[in-house]
Amino acid sequence: MRAAVYYGNHKVEIEDVSEPEAGPGQVKIRVSRNGICGTDLHEFYDGPIFIPPSDPHPLTHKAMPVVLGHEFSGIVTAVGAGVDDVAEGDAVTIEPIYRCGECRPCRSGQYNLCKSIGFHGLMADGGMAEYTVVPRNQVHKLPDSIPVEMGALVEPMSVAYHAAVLGEVGDQSRALVYGAGPIGIGIWFALRGMGLTEIDVVEPSETRRRSIEALGARTLDPTSVDVPALIADRTDGDGVDAAFDAAGVAPAVESALECVGERRPLISVAIYDKPLSTPLINLVLRERRIQGTICYTADDYRAVIDLMAKGHYNTTGWVDTIALGDVVDGGFEELRAGRKMKLLVDPTA
Template sequence: MRAARFHAKEDVRIEEVEEPSPGPGQVKLRNAFAGICGSDLHVYYAPEASGLDLTKPHPVTGAMPPQILGHEFSGTVVEVGEGVDRVAVGDDVAVWPVYGCGTCAACRRGMFNACRTIAFHGLNAHGGGMAEYTTVDAAKLHKLPEGVDLRLGALVEPMSVAWHAVAHANVQAGGSALVAGAGPIGIGVWFALRAQGVERVLVSEPSADRRAIIEALGATTVDPVNDDLASAVADLTDGDGVDAAFDAAGVGPSITSGLANLTPGGRLVVVALHERTMDFLPTQLVMSETEIVGVLGYTQDDFDAVIQAMSEGRYDTTGWVQEVDLDDVVDAIRSLRGGNGAKVLVRSGAAA
């Protein structure tokens, strides 16, 4: 079968590899779509900085390059291994791709998304979604109901990142929010907020192209560089400040502006990864009893919640999701690195 395999920095190849067979407790999937994630870009351009050790097997999965990519993916069950009864041949599924060690402090608390040696199927575990087929533990599968197609199914993973962030924001239905960044996760935060009854949402994004994309979905936006962000927040909240702010941009000003525009008792949720340190004055937190919380990944419950919201028609892919063939993966990675587009889904050879 054909697969996109990461070998080393800036070295991803479309190659013929052996088609897998499911073991006990596993299923074989005919992959449909796999999203290109910011993590894939980090791995492609700076694997060591991303915490990926290319010289030895991963401590949880035993995998090492060459590695099939694709941890945001959907597919159809084509074969089940011994002991599998929760899914059947023909089921369309999304895959929760997390592997935890089971023994670290996070895993002992049930926080497998924050495992100290976490691995992901399609990043640093055997197999992945950017191939015609893969095998995966049946316990990681989430069936897609009628009305949620395989294209939406491949978006369950990144939308669950955003859902997890909103779940930690302590914002109630009828509340207000500021989202910094209109990339895929920022778009996902906007969808999740609205699905949970938060209608007063302002999206802060300096890119005119990205503002246009999310505005077409119905969002209210502001250019934080050329417009007055504080005035826009005041207009949205009658001067009170937002109940929750989200950093989905990964830059210092997203933190400082988010804190500055919170209502007393509000919470800033950091969902983006930052590459640079920053300074801020903790007195801001003290004087208004505001909070900062970091979030990582998602839980299986987040997957279920996103799939349910998708089945209710709360997600729309118009204008921000593009598709490419497996042969175009590298070109798509380079284009995304250049700031073009929002979300790219790769059609596997089996889905094309």
């Protein structure tokens, strides 16, 4: 079968590799679509970062080279011994976390913070291939109302939903989202799903502003508007109830910390290429806080699948599909240049 294999910095090859088979407790999937994630870009241009270069991961026992792909959906083609609640022909989406089940976060249900966490497609051969095999606990069935191709978006939308939950907002809250890339769009969708109507998306790129405005969002251009001053005026100085940084740049963090109200959070959803030197005075004087977030749990997957089944997510104008052979030039390069926003890979094309 064909797969996108990662060999290190700037080296991904489309190769013929052995087709995997489902062992005990495993599920084999014919991949329908696999999304290219920002993490994939970081691994390609700056890595290896999360992918083990030589020492095998303690849970997956896998090191580089590895088949990429952790955002994917597909059709079950076989199940291993002991799997009796998933069947051949089921449409599924994958929650790609490997966890130990023994550390304190795992025991408390917060396995997204597992001390030995691993990811399918980073620490195990992933879904940027025609077929892949995953543990049963990574499989979520898709209802008939969700096209299997769209199921590949459940993973990134769950990243966004988990962040939105950490914002501790309600339907009367005000929120700011910095960055209108896929995760920023996902946060906007998640907040809307929670009932919020007062949401501004801060984005300097006109192309990205137009894309999210077409979905119904309200935007602010930080190159032409003093965002903290505008928010202070709108809220009589109280600030917003939560801000979300999906931009990953220092100006977004600094602006957001001026905009959140007392004892309210800035949720950091980004990976920062450069160290931040954030003045703590904005935190101290009003007891604001910066809250980190990482991936998701099954609760977030269930919430996103429920919203998706109701038609909540609109992919018009920001999601495109490419062939497996175009992953590097038509995928990584296009995304890095900002010419595309979200790309799904069709491994059969």
